[in-house]
Amino acid sequence: MIGQRVTRQRTAIGALLDGLGDFRSAQQIHTLLAERGEDIGLATVYRTLGAMATAGEVDSLRTGTGESLFRRCARPSTHHHHLVCRSCGRTVEVQGPNLESLVRSIAAEHGFTDVEHTLEFFGTCQSCASAR
Amino acid sequence: MIGQRVTRQRTAIGALLDGLGDFRSAQQIHTLLAERGEDIGLATVYRTLGAMATAGEVDSLRTGTGESLFRRCARPSTHHHHLVCRSCGRTVEVQGPNLESLVRSIAAEHGFTDVEHTLEFFGTCQSCASAR
DNA sequence: GTTTGTGCAAATATTTTGCACTTGA
DNA sequence: TCAAGTGCAAAATATTTGCACAAAC
Numbered sequence: 322m323i324g325q326r327v328t329r330q331r332t333a334i335g336a337l338l339d340g341l342g343d344f345r346s347a348q349q350i351h352t353l354l355a356e357r358g359e360d361i362g363l364a365t366v367y368r369t370l371g372a373m374a375t376a377g378e379v380d381s382l383r384t385g386t387g388e389s390l391f392r393r394c395a396r397p398s399t400h401h402h403h404l405v406c407r408s409c410g411r412t413v414e415v416q417g418p419n420l421e422s423l424v425r426s427i428a429a430e431h432g433f434t435d436v437e438h439t440l441e442f443f444g445t446c447q448s449c450a451s452a453r
Numbered sequence: 454m455i456g457q458r459v460t461r462q463r464t465a466i467g468a469l470l471d472g473l474g475d476f477r478s479a480q481q482i483h484t485l486l487a488e489r490g491e492d493i494g495l496a497t498v499y500r501t502l503g504a505m506a507t508a509g510e511v512d513s514l515r516t517g518t519g520e521s522l523f524r525r526c527a528r529p530s531t532h533h534h535h536l537v538c539r540s541c542g543r544t545v546e547v548q549g550p551n552l553e554s555l556v557r558s559i560a561a562e563h564g565f566t567d568v569e570h571t572l573e574f575f576g577t578c579q580s581c582a583s584a585r
Numbered sequence: 586g587t588t589t590g591t592g593c594a595a596a597t598a599t600t601t602t603g604c605a606c607t608t609g610a
Numbered sequence: 611t612c613a614a615g616t617g618c619a620a621a622a623t624a625t626t627t628g629c630a631c632a633a634a635c
Contacts, residue, residue, distance in 0.1 A: 326609055326614060348599080362617045367600060387519030388599070404563055413563045419555055427552070428576055431536055431545045436576035439517065444560055444568030458589060458634050480624080494592045499625065520624065
């Protein structure tokens with residue numbers, strides 16, 4: 322769990338995330354909470370999501386426009402990437418040992434240290450493809 | 454070329470980019486131009502870089518913090534990724550056949566089609582690491 | 586002279602932060 | 611009690627846009 326105190330706000334954010342499968346922005350989450358009657362400051366939503374992401378409790382990714390999206394992740398605190406369906410938003414968590422080692426060797430090859438990487442996939446999932 | 458008119462501003466931005474090998478933000482480019490005595494509005498820098506990126510004249514990528522970086526691209530229209538030094542901006546173009554095939558197989562494995570991917574690396578290069 | 590480009594300042598959009606107040610343990 | 615958490619409003623960041631003016635062709 323994030324922080325040490327159980328508050329109404331954190332409980333509500335956690336519960337909302339549990340009911341959502343897909344990625345949502347902090348702003349959307351704030352709005353959804355308001356619709357449920359949970360009056361929580363936007364700053365608190367940002368702070369909580371940020372802390373959860375740091376703790377590996379939620380996945381976060383950035384859209385092409387620089388907005389952060391969050392969702393409850395299936396495998397907490399494991400480094401992984403996402404394959405997101407462009408049309409329905411369905412998300413598959415991708416995690417390859419080959420991938421990570423390849424990525425690490427590419428960095429090492431060029432003498433870089435403290436290397437972080439961002440990798441996201443956007444495509445069309447099977448059901449959306451056949452629906453066409 | 455971008456647009457139809459050759460202006461002092463566009464010429465200066467193009468010339469600056471030719472002299473830079475690495476990724477720079479619009480803000481940095483604006484500052485560098487000012488240092489060269491080129492007084493160009495920040496909005497113009499953004500407009501010009503945006504148009505150049507759309508036209509494929511420059512590469513652009515986003516940092517983890519949502520900032521856009523630009524540079525004159527070495528190999529226009531070749532698929533590749535970037536390993537960028539966080540502190541000096543030095544950039545290595547990364548292009549691995551292993552990488553691409555691995556990426557393709559991951560997508561196929563989950564039944565996704567039309568898959569695009571974004572992959573960028575940010576780290577500290579050798580000279581910046583030793584300078585510390 | 587007409588159309589495109591530019592500068593400036595204001596607007597957007599997203600996220601972060603300072604600080605006084607509230608609350609959980 | 612009292613440190614941790616919250617709300618609000620302001621600040622910070624990065625980028626875009628409206629509009630009058632300037633410049634290219």
